[in-house]
Amino acid sequence: MGMNRKPAKPTSYVSLDETSRALLDSAVEAAYVMDICGYVLAANDAAAKMFGMKKGCDLEQSSIYDLMSEESATIRREKIQEATDRVSPLRFEEEIEGRALVHSIVPVANPWGEVARLAVSTLDLTELRRSDEDLRREQQRQIFFMESLPGIVYHLYPDKTIRYANRYFRKYFGSPKGKSCMEALQCADENCTACPPMGAMEMDRAVEWDWTDNKGRTFHLQCSPMTDSGGERMIMVLGIDITGRKRAEDALKIAHDKLEDRVRQRTKELEKANSELTSKSTRLVSAMKKADAATRAKSSFLANMSHEIRTPLNAVLGMTELAILTDDLDKKNGYLKRVGEAGNSLLSVINDILDFSKIEARKLTLEKIDFDLRAALDSTMDIHHLMTSEKGLDLHYSIAENVPNILVGDPSRLKQVLINLTSNAVKFTEIGGVDIAISLKEGPESPKEGDDVTLQFAVTDTGIGIPKDKQQAIFKSFLQADDSVTRKHGGTGLGLAICSLLVELMQGALDVTSEEGVGSTFSFTAHFTIGNLSIVTKEAKDAETAATAATPHLKILLADDNALNLKLVSTLLGEQGHTCVTVVNGAQALEAVKEEQFDLILMDVQMPIMDGITATRAIRDPNSGALNPSIPIVAITAHALKGDRERFLEAGMNDYIAKPIKLTEFHKTLNRAMQGAAPLGNTTPTEPEPNHGHADSFDRPGALDMLAGRKDLLDRMDEIFLRDVPEEIQELKEGILGKDWENARRLAHSIKGSARTVGARRAGAVAEQMEFFCKQKDTPSAEREFKTLESEVFSALQFIEGERDT
Structure with a gap:
């Protein structure tokens, strides 16, 4: 009567044929057939579940409008009505309770065009939509990750364009938009045929390689083929800047090459010993026994040294105390005489130890000077006359007539061997005497200056003799024929070992024949060259003149951190x-020396803040500010090993005085330095050979020699010097201006080492001064010195560039 009535349920249904039922049940999405009033005629299980039921049959005969909310039912009626009126399929989306649904309504018309039923299918896109959202968020995370990476990331396509580049890439290379990859990346190599990213795309596999741009920056790149979101193939490239690491690797490679050279050299020296040790395993037991014996010998030696050092030291301390306490001048002089004797005894022990250390370490070489053999032998005899006269022994020598008198060799070391053997002979002889005989073993029949000769020396005594089982052991270090605590005769046990090593340096051999209770004969051979008498005569006169020449009163600067040495x-x-x-x-x-004029400097080598060698190099630098950069400088040092003297002279010192200081040698050295004479041992620093007018600033032959003649290594040093030093000099300037002293000192040290490696001597010297000023945080001096260093480095860069171009 004008009111809306609920449609009545259908009383009869048309059954679906088997094919239609099979299609309905096989559909993945929810599907059902309904009449135009909304009642379900047939449905699959998916449709039943959508409406909260288990089986499709449970949904049949139900009104879908009753199973929906009022709002959804209204929308569904409108859509069904629209599909019915148009008699055409209708598709629409709907959000229900957080689910995204897509409905498809298909009207089924009879032959007269009337719609009696509708087929409805519903697709649930909720999970798919969630997957799309997750994918979008993941893509955003990936982009954020790539943008924040501390390295370059870019996507390279087959047409050689870069369609994406991260922030790090854009910072270094700018935007790649509208550019080819070669233009965007600023490639140093214009040939793209071997481009690894393109190769990775062709081979469809990941590739890694190191790439350097035209500015010298090196990146380690990883190239991975993949497909972009549009389905197009491309290469994703990730790169990390490894320029610093490459420089460190270069420096490490240089150090490695140097170490290999040193190892190779050392290996050659040890090949013989190593071959014996590795080829015969049976010698291991023997070696262990020898090691045990050596340990016992060293223990005995240390006990012996304790006695030999403490005895004269106790005498020095005791007699010094007595001399201080007494007022009797005669007693005081007597005590001081004993102090001098004990001091000389102690010095003899120390000299033995130092001599043995130098010789065994192969840090001692023999001089080759003209000398008088008979004068050397007379000196040896004079030393022992007092001792032999006190013991009532005979001491004499004989030289064969065919033995040349003037020889070329090391007279001091020859006398050292003769004195040691004669001292031992006198020490172990109580009755009889000692005889020294010299004969010619090998030489020409008519000898002339420059000919080689081999002499035979024999020292024979009538002493206690040496047991046969000890005759070879006495030449070994730390061993004596009698090493008991009750032994009668003292000594270090190193004398014969030193003699044996010295004779080897003279190209000879030391041997002994002995019989207990009868005596011993120590004989050795030594190789010499016949010398020039006029040279020996002239050197003797020059030495006498230098020793007696009066030294004018001088103004001397003494640099030493030891108060006792300063006072002495x-x-x-x-x-x-x-x-x-x-x-x-x-x-x-x-x-x-910047403030006052001095005639001479006495410079201790080892001092705090700035050592003597560094100070000498600084004074010798014309730009140091010293009033007289060529002032004579004499080292005062306890360093006594081979190479120390050469190191002092190379630094610019004129001579040196060894500690403990002896008065005669002290004054003689001062005379030599003031007269411009060569230091003892005729060791004069060699002048560098001219090098295209740069001899004062560059020593390329020396640089090549330091690298064992390896021209390829020097070329590599040049390349690294040209690459790194300009940047380091700029960073040094910034460090000085910013007062970053530690970094500035490190940079100055690096420039110093680099400059000296390539032979830029002057730049290295100025950098050394700069290093010191930075260490002291001396701003005015550092800023002043930097201008000089910058100029020298610029000259070095130009010089090396010029050499590389020739």
Whole structure:
């Protein structure tokens, strides 16, 4: 009567045929057939589940509008009505309770065009939509990750364009838009045929390689083929800047090459010993026994040294105390005489130890000077006359007539061997005497200057003799024929070992024949060259003149951090009428010579703040500010090993005085230095050969020699020097201006090493001064010195560039 009535349920249904039922049940999405009133005629299980039921049959005969909310039912009626009116399929989307649904309504018309039923299918896209959203968020995360990476990331396509580049890439290379990959990446190599990313795309596999742009920056790149979101193939490239690491690798490679050279050289020296040790395993037991014996010998040696050192040291301390306490001048002089004797005894022990250490370490070489053999032998005899006369022994020598008198060799080391063997002979002889015989073993019939000869020396005594089982052991270090605590005769046990090593250096051999209770004969051979008499005569006159020449009163700068040495040396100088100014380190010495004129500098080698060698190099630098950069400098040092003297002279020192200081040698050295004479041993620093007018600044032959003649290594050094030093000099300037002293000192040290490696001597010297100023945080000096260093480095860069171009 004008009111809306609910449609009545259908009383009869048309059954679906088997094919239609099979299609309905096989559909993945929810599907059902309904009449135009909304009642379900047939449904599959998916449709039943959508409406909260289990089986499709449970949904049949139900009104879908009753199973929906009022809002959804209204929308569904409108859509069904629209599909019915148009008699055409209708598709629409709907959000229900958080689910995304897509409905498809298909009207089924009879032959007269009337719609009696509708087929409805519903697709649930909720999970798919969620997957799309997750994918979108993942893509955003990936982009954020690539943008924040501390390395370059870019996508390279087959047409050689870069369609994506991260922030790090854009910072270094700019935007790649509208550019080819070669233009965007600023490639140093214009040939793209071997481009690894393109190769990775062709081979469809990941590739890694190191790539350097035209500015010298090196990146390690990883190229991975993949497909973009549009289905197009491309290469994703990830790169990390490894320029710093490559430089470190270059430096490590250089150090490795140097180490290999040293190892190769050392290996050659040890090949013979190693071959014996590795080829015969049975010698292991013997070696262990020898090691045990050596350990026992060294223990005995240490006990012996304790006695040999403590005995004279106790005498020095005791007699010194007695001399201080007594007022009797005669007693005081007697005590001081005993102190001198004990001191000489102690010095003899120390000299034995140092000599043995130098020779065994192969850090001692023999001089080759003209000398008088008979004069050397007379000196040896004079030393022992007092001892032999006290013991009532005969001491004489004989030289065969055909033995040349003037020889070329090392007279001091020859005398050392003769003195040692003669001292042993006298020490172990109580009755009879000692005889020294020299004969010609090998030589020409008519000898002339420059001919080689081999002499035979024999020292024979009538002493206690040596047991046969000890005759070979006595030549070994730390061993004596009698090493008991009750032994009668003292000594270090190193004398014969030193003699044996010295004779080997003279291209000879030391041997012994002995019989207990009868005596011993120590004989050795030595190789010499016949010398020139006029040279020996002239050197003797020159030495006499230098020793007796009067030294004028001088103003001397003394640099030493030891208060005792300062007092001793200043006293010695004062007694000679010299004026002495003292400082306690090399830095103070450098400042002193900038402010005052001195005639000579006595420079201790090892001092705090700035050592003597560094101070000497600084003073010799014309730009150091020293009033007289060529002032004579004499080292005062306890360093006594081979190579120390050469190191002092190479630094610019004129001579050196060894500690403990001896008065005669002290004054002779001062005379030599003031007269410009060569230091003892005729060791004069060699002048560098001219090198295209740059001899004062560059020593390329020396640089090549330091690298064992390896031209390829020097070329590599040049390349690294040209690459790194300009950047380092700029960073050094910034460090000085910003007062970053530790970094500035490190950079100056690096420039110093680099410059000296390539032979830029002058730049290296200035960098060394700069390193010191940075260490002291001396801003005015560092800023002033930087200008000089910058100029020298620029000259070095130009010089090396010029050499590389020739």
